[in-house]
Every structure is written in C-alpha cells, then in structure tokens.
Amino acid sequence: MNQLAALNRPDVERVVRDILAKKLNGATPAAAAPGAANPLVVNISARHCHLTTEHVQILFGKDDLTPQKDLYQDGYYAAEETVMVVGPRKRMIPNVRVLGPCRGDSQVELAFTDSISLGIDIPVRISGDVEGSAPCILVGPKGVVELKQGVIRAMRHVHMGPADLAHYGVQNGDKMHLRVESPGCTTVLEDMVVRAGEKIKLEVHLDTDEGNAIDLVNATRVELIQPAPCQCSH
Structure with a gap:
C-alpha cells in the first residue's frame, strides 16, 4: 500500500470530529459556568483547503462549491469537492477536502506530519495570513492551480x-x-x-x-x- 495513501483518512477524521462534538458539547466546565454564552467545543480540524471562486472554476469547471455537510460554525460547510495537493518534490496528498464558502485567497491547511509527507516547510500561521507561506500545486478534475503561497499549519x-x-x-x-x-x-x-x-x-x-x-x-x-x-x- 502506498504510504501516503495510508495517511489520507478524511472519512475517519470526520467521524472523530463528530464524536468529539457530541462527547464534549455541553459537558465542559465552560458549558456549566454561569454567564457563558456557548458551550466549549473542541474540534480537530483535519487537513483541508479554502478556494477562491476563480480557483473553483479552474479546478472543478463550475462557479461554486457543492455543500456536503454543515460545520459547527453557522454558514460554513464541508464541500463535496476535494483536491490533490502536490509538493515541489512531486509528493502528493489526494482527496483533501475543500471547505466553503469561497474566500478571497486560496489556502491549504495541513498538519506537521503532512508537511513531512509533502517534503515542504510549512509555517505556523493564523488562518488568512498566507504572505510568504509555502507553495504547492492543486489538482482538480477539470484543471490545475499553482499556488505561489498559501500552505500553512493553522495556529491552534x-x-x-x-x-x-x-x-x-x-x-x-x-x-x-x-x-x-x-x-x-x-x-x-x-x-x-x-x-x-x-x-x-x-x-x-x-x-x-x-x-x-x-x-x-x-x-x-x-x-x-x-x-x-x-x-x-x-
């Protein structure tokens, strides 16, 4: 079995996130604390990417993403679409989930072990801070996009x-x-x-x-x- 393919477990990670949300939601100290507006939920954010409308058009040949499942935050969703992320050494991670809605800049969020798999140095950044971050190539069913920057490890x-x-x-x-x-x-x-x-x-x-x-x-x-x-x- 291809070692990289074995690392790619988006469905397993999705199930883990669902279990955590059900297990921790409403059962945390913050949830019981008087005056707290929301229960404290801790979620694992698996590898994913955000795309501009232009890049959605290039990669998938259409104008918008297809929502698959709503995320915890209102208005955000996991899309049916996935991309292959290719590093500079031709190493790749297939089936990286796209999250919607579209953004002003395309961005890929990976974990440290993913950076090892791709053979690239990924900076730790707040989401949206992509200036000077790592490059990659995104491959979709309809086209290819080269990102000069945009690959980060999201700061907790x-x-x-x-x-x-x-x-x-x-x-x-x-x-x-x-x-x-x-x-x-x-x-x-x-x-x-x-x-x-x-x-x-x-x-x-x-x-x-x-x-x-x-x-x-x-x-x-x-x-x-x-x-x-x-x-x-x-």
Whole structure:
C-alpha cells in the first residue's frame, strides 16, 4: 500500500470530529459556568483547503462549491469537492477536502506530519495570513492551480463571540491555555489564539497531530484558562 495513501483518512477524521462534538458539547466546565454564552467545543480540524471562486472554476469547471455537510460554525460547510495537493518534490496528498464558502485567497491547511509527507516547510500561521507561506500545486478534475503561497499549519486557536470575550475577559488576538484531561494524558496547550467575531460559537480548533498527541478523542474534561500575568522581576 502506498504510504501516503495510508495517511489520507478524511472519512475517519470526520467521524472523530463528530464524536468529539457530541462527547464534549455541553459537558465542559465552560458549558456549566454561569454567564457563558456557548458551550466549549473542541474540534480537530483535519487537513483541508479554502478556494477562491476563480480557483473553483479552474479546478472543478463550475462557479461554486457543492455543500456536503454543515460545520459547527453557522454558514460554513464541508464541500463535496476535494483536491490533490502536490509538493515541489512531486509528493502528493489526494482527496483533501475543500471547505466553503469561497474566500478571497486560496489556502491549504495541513498538519506537521503532512508537511513531512509533502517534503515542504510549512509555517505556523493564523488562518488568512498566507504572505510568504509555502507553495504547492492543486489538482482538480477539470484543471490545475499553482499556488505561489498559501500552505500553512493553522495556529491552534479558539473562536469567540462577544459574550464569550466578556465572560473570559479577553480580546481578539489574546492567548489562552487549553487544559485537556484524558486517561493518563492530561495536557495543557499554551498559546491558544483568540479569534473574535460576531455570531460566532465558542469553539477550539486543533490540528490532527495535536488532537492525537493529547488523546483528545478520549478526553473527559476540557477547560479554557486565561494565563496569569507575568510576575517577572526586572
């Protein structure tokens, strides 16, 4: 079996995300805390890509994506369309899911192990910050797109609406900690970037590597923690 093909498990990762959402939604400390607008949901964000309308036309020969399944955030969805991501050494990852709706810049979000498979150096970035990031080639059923930049590893982050910002006492761009209790693997992930927006549900996004490392699928408790102010002496 091709080693790269064995790594490509979008259907398995989708099932894992569904299980996590059902298991953690409403059962976390944040969900029970008075005044919290939303339950805390922690989801694994498997490898995926975002496309411009122009690139959808080139890759699939049509003007828009076909929604397959709604994501946790309202208005966002996993599309039926997938692409092959090809690295500069002709290594490739097939069947990378496209997420909609279309964006102003095409972007591919991969995990660290994916970067090893492709043989490219992928920077850790906030989604949308693609300037100077890694290149790749996208192959669809109708055409090919060469991205000069746009391949990133998404920085771990938490989406928050206005009520969530007020509840936790944070602002857009702040960093928090995520404490995850799993059997024999309790872990605190630092540098969880706050991404604020209107009509946003409280949701943490980790990539596949991070989720596997902390045994997130078996987590029994998750908690967002605001870091204590530095007490360093000068």
